Amino acid sequence: MSISLGIFLAFVGSTLAITWWAARRSHGSSAYFAAGRRITSWQNGFAVAGDFMSAASFLGVIGLIALQGFDGFLYSVGAFAAFVTVLLIVAEPLRNIGKYTMGDVLAYRMRPRPVRALAAISSLMTATFYMIAQMVGAGALATLLLADSGIRYHQAVIGVGILMMIYVIFGGMLATTWVQIVKAMLLSACALVLTVLVLRHFQFHLGDFFVAASQVAYHRNAAAVTSDFMQPGLRYHAPHGSLDLISLSLIFAFGTAGLPHILVKFYTVPDAKTARRSVVWAMILIGLFYVMTSILGLGAAILVGPDHIVTHGGTNLAAPLLAQALGGEIFLAVVSAVAFATILAVVAGLMISAATSFAHDFWLNIVHKGEEKRPGESVLVARIAALGVGAVSIAIALALGPGSNVGILALLGMAVAASANFPAIVLSIFWRRFNTAGAVSGLSVGMLATLILIVIGPNTMGIDSPGTIGAARHLIQANPWFPYENVGVITVPLGFLAAIMGTFLGREPAAEDRFDELIVRATTGFGAEKTSAH
Amino acid sequence: MKNSPEATPGHSSALEWHTIAQSEAFRDLIALKKAFVVPAYIFFLLHYLALAVLLGYAPRLAAMQVIGTVNVAYLFALSQFVVGWVIAGLYLLVASKFDKLAEDILTQIQRQRGDR
Numbered sequence: 001m002s003i004s005l006g007i008f009l010a011f012v013g014s015t016l017a018i019t020w021w022a023a024r025r026s027h028g029s030s031a032y033f034a035a036g037r038r039i040t041s042w043q044n045g046f047a048v049a050g051d052f053m054s055a056a057s058f059l060g061v062i063g064l065i066a067l068q069g070f071d072g073f074l075y076s077v078g079a080f081a082a083f084v085t086v087l088l089i090v091a092e093p094l095r096n097i098g099k100y101t102m103g104d105v106l107a108y109r110m111r112p113r114p115v116r117a118l119a120a121i122s123s124l125m126t127a128t129f130y131m132i133a134q135m136v137g138a139g140a141l142a143t144l145l146l147a148d149s150g151i152r153y154h155q156a157v158i159g160v161g162i163l164m165m166i167y168v169i170f171g172g173m174l175a176t177t178w179v180q181i182v183k184a185m186l187l188s189a190c191a192l193v194l195t196v197l198v199l200r201h202f203q204f205h206l207g208d209f210f211v212a213a214s215q216v217a218y219h220r221n222a223a224a225v226t227s228d229f230m231q232p233g234l235r236y237h238a239p240h241g242s243l244d245l246i247s248l249s250l251i252f253a254f255g256t257a258g259l260p261h262i263l264v265k266f267y268t269v270p271d272a273k274t275a276r277r278s279v280v281w282a283m284i285l286i287g288l289f290y291v292m293t294s295i296l297g298l299g300a301a302i303l304v305g306p307d308h309i310v311t312h313g314g315t316n317l318a319a320p321l322l323a324q325a326l327g328g329e330i331f332l333a334v335v336s337a338v339a340f341a342t343i344l345a346v347v348a349g350l351m352i353s354a355a356t357s358f359a360h361d362f363w364l365n366i367v368h369k370g371e372e373k374r375p376g377e378s379v380l381v382a383r384i385a386a387l388g389v390g391a392v393s394i395a396i397a398l399a400l401g402p403g404s405n406v407g408i409l410a411l412l413g414m415a416v417a418a419s420a421n422f423p424a425i426v427l428s429i430f431w432r433r434f435n436t437a438g439a440v441s442g443l444s445v446g447m448l449a450t451l452i453l454i455v456i457g458p459n460t461m462g463i464d465s466p467g468t469i470g471a472a473r474h475l476i477q478a479n480p481w482f483p484y485e486n487v488g489v490i491t492v493p494l495g496f497l498a499a500i501m502g503t504f505l506g507r508e509p510a511a512e513d514r515f516d517e518l519i520v521r522a523t524t525g526f527g528a529e530k531t532s533a534h
Numbered sequence: 535m536k537n538s539p540e541a542t543p544g545h546s547s548a549l550e551w552h553t554i555a556q557s558e559a560f561r562d563l564i565a566l567k568k569a570f571v572v573p574a575y576i577f578f579l580l581h582y583l584a585l586a587v588l589l590g591y592a593p594r595l596a597a598m599q600v601i602g603t604v605n606v607a608y609l610f611a612l613s614q615f616v617v618g619w620v621i622a623g624l625y626l627l628v629a630s631k632f633d634k635l636a637e638d639i640l641t642q643i644q645r646q647r648g649d650r
Contacts, residue, residue, distance in 0.1 A: 081614055084621055210602055210604050230605055243590070245589055253583075516555035520551055523567070523639075524640045525636065
């Protein structure tokens with residue numbers, strides 16, 4: 001058995017122990033869906049960080065910086081900056097008004113059925129897309145990192161899928177939260193140690209490090225080149241680079257504040273004040289982590305070299321290769337195991353948000369109009385939904401296979417959150433006139449526009465040279481109709497516009513009357529959901 | 535604690551909520567919150583989007599080296615983290631004042647409801 005498999009199994013063992021402990025403690029809806037609202041601010045800060053920092057950020061961003069220099073760091077900046085929106089705009093009102101889901105806030109003043117239905121579709125779509133991306137990532141990683149253990153793609157995908165189902169079905173939000181806390185600690189410690197090792201290589205002379213980063217030698221199209229990796233422009237360049245960048249920035253700034261699996265974390269704390277403090281905890285952790293990604297990415301470019309990274313697994317393996325270069329096989333093993341822990345914690349968070357939205361928004365509030373027919377029904381439905389969503393995600397991840405372009409799925413999730421969910425949330429909380437028609441048109445236009453523009457954009461359309469085969473080929477062999485990889489510059493304003501225009505279709509006095517109630521409760525916490533006994 | 539039974543929502547008419555929302559104390563609190571959140575968020579957004587604009591439309595300035603090989607782009611990107619943390623810190627400070635005012639309004643609401 002390899003070291004990384006051993007470390008990973010130790011993580012799995014401790015998370016299963018957490019799940020067993022959580023399952024014994026939780027009884028009832030509030031315990032299952034919101035960990036009894038007893039999570040403290042630092043715990044939730046770590047859990048949000050653990051929920052948010054996916055393998056895409058740990059492996060993907062470091063890899064992007066290692067291959068394309070500074071431009072990759074923009075993902076880090078966006079990922080961090082997003083939390084300013086969460087802190088100032090959504091976290092506290094959400095905690096005060098809602099119960100378990102994003103749909104609670106959207107449906108508060110509106111006719112609940114159409115709004116909740118769309119909120120549930122959007123939540124399930126975002127979570128499933130993200131989950132598939134993470135699982136394909138897990139499978140691809142396993143084939144690269146655990147190759148010597150004889151673990152194959154399909155085994156890794158099924159294994160990750162089953163584990164996340166166990167966490168969510170038996171342990172609910174409490175187990176998910178603690179898995180995420182442990183993972184956030186492991187990931188932060190891992191990034192910190194690697195950063196110190198990179199800097200030690202330069203005797204802690206930052207100047208020397210940045211000089212080395214400014215002259216990275218590698219091969220491009222078989223020609224030897226030396227590039228300044230500190231300089232912007234290696235990834236985003238004319239003619240479409242500028243708008244693509246603004247698009248990316250918009251999607252990040254607003255998308256995170258509309259991601260259902262992030263939003264549900266604020267229901268797990270006792271009150272809005274704790275929610276606020278937990279965002280600040282998360283900002284400290286996430287910020288430090290993403291600052292370190294620049295050192296790690298540039299470090300990988302200098303110490304491993306883009307040529308070696310490209311021939312040894314590509315973008316996703318820059319961080320593990322850096323660890324190997326700095327600390328040998330043991331470090332490689334530790335970083336690989338942490339990468340898997342990261343995937344597990346993120347998929348568990350996605351899964352519980354999907355299951356919660358299905359049980360609470362769809363089943364309880366649409367099918368049963370807000371009343372449980374039998375006690376404990378919501379939790380049961382959520383568990384069944386978790387099983388269903390898990391099975392579907394595993395099946396799709398297996399069908400797609402390793403090497404498929406999963407970046408597009410994560411991008412799609414974030415873009416839907418920014419273009420559909422975020423406008424609807426903000427307008428619900430801050431605009432008295434906003435009504436059901438506005439919420440429905442904002443959510444549906446935001447979702448559809450994002451889907452369509454991504455499908456007709458350069459992510460799926462493009463003409464490949466005959467030599468390109470398999471998953472690397474574009475799905476549609478034609479010139480893209482829409483020029484930008486990132487759709488936010490169009491879809492975010494479009495989502496807002498559709499929400500506003502829909503609102504002006506007619507007046508809805510009931511929704512406007514309830515605005516006073518909403519704003520008083522959002523501001524004072526009056527009548528907010530309480531901490532529950534176990 | 536806030537666990538008093540009369541805090542159960544849903545029993546009030548729109549008129550009562552309207553009265554609270556129009557009360558001076560509540561309007562002051564909203565005004566105070568806006569006075570921090572609106573400028574802070576606008577500043578954050580402009581500073582944040584300025585990075586994308588700088589890279590896209592002023593690439594020469596972005597590439598200018600300031601300290602050794604460290605350029606404007608990298609420093610400006612790092613400043614995003616500093617601005618985020620500073621806004622978070624300031625918000626924690628002012629929000630404790632909001633909490634106090636909100637608490638006052640909350641006890642007032644609960645007292646009124648208890649009187650009925």
